[in-house]
Amino acid sequence: MTETVVEPFVATRAIKLVYFAWVRERVGLAQETVSPPAGTLTILDLVRWLKTRGEGYEAAFANETIVRAAIDHAHVKPDTPLAGASEIAFFPPMTGG
């Protein structure tokens, strides 16, 4: 008989993440779907959790204030709540024009 392993935290609903430019390159993915732990309430919470997921994420988010974020195609700040978000994007400062 194997014992049931109790999850250390309850996963929240799945969120689609998309990455661009050098954030995409460092993470090593253009997009993924994640289920961050309960208590991941803001963009900054999400960034800090992502940084625990491996070297690529750590490199991408080494400077937490450089990487920009958008929720559902609109710019947001680090303290913006994730509630209701279906797609969250992370990217470097923009260099278009």
Add this chain to the structure above:
Amino acid sequence: MTPVIRIQREDFDLNAELAALTAGRRDIGAVVSFSGLCRDEGGTLAALELEHYPGMAEAEISRVAEEAIARWPLQGLVAIHRHGLIRPGEQIVLVAAASAHRRAAFEAAEFLMDYLKTRAPFWKREHLVDGSVGGWVEAKAEDDAAASRWDGSE
């Protein structure tokens, strides 16, 4: 007034865009346009690669355009931004504003361009003539300063 906003890989015809902006109108006294070109400074650049965030690029430029329409009396507004590989000398971006008088057209075009540079989700990377791929172009503090001077004024 509905702004014309396009995100596209292919080139655009500046004269055709300006002609479309004023076609059939008798009330436009001023058209100001800005075209941004791919520039090579040291003979080392083969092309710029422009990555963008599809969906958000259109949405963000639309929000900036609506802000311009709310601030100035405009009769027409165009913003076109290319993505993909763009070679030195080629066009990257066009903004144009039409109004009864020049001041509104000048200011709206400059506002649109300043905000587009700091808010539209595009990223440039250099491809060099030796075949290597250079680094991502870094954002400039002077671009942030150019955009922020529109905050809180008027």
